[in-house]
Amino acid sequence: MVSALYAVLGALLLIKFSFDVVRLRMLYRVAYGDGGFSELQSAIRIHGNAVEYIPIALLLLLFMEMDGAANWMVHICGILLIAGRLMHYYGFHHRLIRWRRSAMSATWCALVLMVLANLWYMPWELVFSLH
Numbered sequence: 001m002v003s004a005l006y007a008v009l010g011a012l013l014l015i016k017f018s019f020d021v022v023r024l025r026m027l028y029r030v031a032y033g034d035g036g037f038s039e040l041q042s043a044i045r046i047h048g049n050a051v052e053y054i055p056i057a058l059l060l061l062l063f064m065e066m067d068g069a070a071n072w073m074v075h076i077c078g079i080l081l082i083a084g085r086l087m088h089y090y091g092f093h094h095r096l097i098r099w100r101r102s103a104m105s106a107t108w109c110a111l112v113l114m115v116l117a118n119l120w121y122m123p124w125e126l127v128f129s130l131h
Contacts, residue, residue: 002071003061006078010054013085017047046092050085053107057081060114067121077117080110 024040025031034041061081065074084106091099 001062001065002074003058003065003078006061006074006082007058009078009082010050010058010085013082013089014047014050014054017043017050017089021047042092046089049088049092053111054081054085057107057111057114060111060118064114064117064121067118067123069117069121073113073117077110077114080106080113084110 020043021040024037024043028035028037028040030037030040034044058081061074061077064077065071084103086103087099087106088103091097091101091103
């Protein structure tokens with residue numbers, strides 16, 4: 001399954017972003033919140049934003065593949081998603097608004113494409129079946 005590759009990459013991003021938060025919490029000795037440290041605030045938002053988008057995107061990617069979308073379509077959506085999340089990390093970390101805008105565009109584009117693909121490939125006869 002092609003989507004498994006992107007699930008692994010998404011999980012690795014979430015682990016990396018989580019480790020960044022934990023490392024900074026230990027460095028600044030902050031148990032809750034951000035302690036007013038901008039670097040920790042950024043790390044928390046980078047992780048939070050990834051948590052907000054990656055899980056639903058991976059579900060859409062998996063369903064898209066299970067419903068019969070071509071492998072190249074799955075790859076395009078998966079690459080857009082992962083590239084968007086990496087660009088968001090870089091843009092947020094370095095305070096580059098253009099990178100963040102491009103990142104969100106890539107992420108939203110991936111989500112919209114996956115929604116459309118799921119609607120197209122969805123087995124509608126099973127959805128509305130009374131059995």
